[in-house]
Amino acid sequence: MCYNPLMKGSPSKVGDEELVALAKGGNNQAFEELVDRYKQKAYHIAFDFTRDREEAKDLSQEAFLRAYTKLANFDGRSGFYTWFYRILVNMCLDYRRSQKRVAAEAFDDNVESHVEPSHPSAHSVSLDQHVLAREISEKAAVALEALPAKQRTAFILKNHQGLTIREIAELMQTAEGTVKVHLHRAVTALRHSLAEFA
Amino acid sequence: MVQNRPAVTACETFEPDLVLYHYGELGGAERARVEAHLQHCEGCRGYLKETKAIAGLTLKADAPSQAFWDDYTREMRHKLAALDAQRSWWQRLAAAFQPWTIPAFATTAVVVLALALTLGQEYWRPTEAPPEQEALMEVLPLAENLEFYENMDMLDSMDLLEYMASSANRQV
Numbered sequence: 001m002c003y004n005p006l007m008k009g010s011p012s013k014v015g016d017e018e019l020v021a022l023a024k025g026g027n028n029q030a031f032e033e034l035v036d037r038y039k040q041k042a043y044h045i046a047f048d049f050t051r052d053r054e055e056a057k058d059l060s061q062e063a064f065l066r067a068y069t070k071l072a073n074f075d076g077r078s079g080f081y082t083w084f085y086r087i088l089v090n091m092c093l094d095y096r097r098s099q100k101r102v103a104a105e106a107f108d109d110n111v112e113s114h115v116e117p118s119h120p121s122a123h124s125v126s127l128d129q130h131v132l133a134r135e136i137s138e139k140a141a142v143a144l145e146a147l148p149a150k151q152r153t154a155f156i157l158k159n160h161q162g163l164t165i166r167e168i169a170e171l172m173q174t175a176e177g178t179v180k181v182h183l184h185r186a187v188t189a190l191r192h193s194l195a196e197f198a
Numbered sequence: 199m200v201q202n203r204p205a206v207t208a209c210e211t212f213e214p215d216l217v218l219y220h221y222g223e224l225g226g227a228e229r230a231r232v233e234a235h236l237q238h239c240e241g242c243r244g245y246l247k248e249t250k251a252i253a254g255l256t257l258k259a260d261a262p263s264q265a266f267w268d269d270y271t272r273e274m275r276h277k278l279a280a281l282d283a284q285r286s287w288w289q290r291l292a293a294a295f296q297p298w299t300i301p302a303f304a305t306t307a308v309v310v311l312a313l314a315l316t317l318g319q320e321y322w323r324p325t326e327a328p329p330e331q332e333a334l335m336e337v338l339p340l341a342e343n344l345e346f347y348e349n350m351d352m353l354d355s356m357d358l359l360e361y362m363a364s365s366a367n368r369q370v
Contacts (some may be wrong), residue, residue, distance in 0.1 A: 031278065043270070053260065061274055140258075159221075180223075191252055194255055194256075
């Protein structure tokens, strides 16, 4: 019988590297543990790009499946999450490219109606504030959607996910200077669109 | 979409750097230069404040319930199981290949090829005939066409006879 550290105790104590090695050896439970570990991060990254709960779920799950099929190619030079993150973000960029139109109205319908009762914005703000927040959210979504694809991508990767300019340049396969220009133009456009709320 | 003018404007030369400054992408001298400028420029300070506010407006938190995550995990299990079922035998075989097997297979292939060429050379080389047989094979085509050559000799003789006959006539 082969050694399986997942049987010994808490899976959370097993490192990513060991889980990857087990998964490469055909241990599905090890890969499921990796999914469990990173599903929330993956989902939120996908949500930044899709602005849709179901799309974000599907996209992040597809990224896990792609990682699973390509696991043999993972050489361990970077951490599993770094490697997986690249797969996910590239899929998000492909998604953005393939999406010619995302209904901005659907964004708020999906998001606002799914906010859990425990979420502070659902009960701790007054009705007026809630209406204002909704209006801002709608306008922000429209403004983001109106940005050219490269500006929006650079902005999301920087503003939402906190990547460095160098990391963004690598992901977008462009020069750092170009990323800076995209970012500046995105901020300028958003300032114009959302000035009334600043 | 109606575009509004931003409430404040920054100095043109500093504006791009203010965005990078906001995101912590300026270091060393550039950062110090921007900070020194901000101390006495109200417009740039306002721009920075506005940028921070607007960047925050675009962020949208989503907090799915535990039931959502349970579904997520269950769906992933099913999808992984379906993927495993779809994997064909050759994919499993390919996955089983380790990096060291590729040069090993390549070396084996080269050795097999070299042996095949070395040993096969003897097999494919045409057998050499003994000297007497070679001589016979050279003469054989002549023997087969002997009658032809004899006819040619006769024609030569006829030409000679005709020449001699014509010479004799001229003398007469």
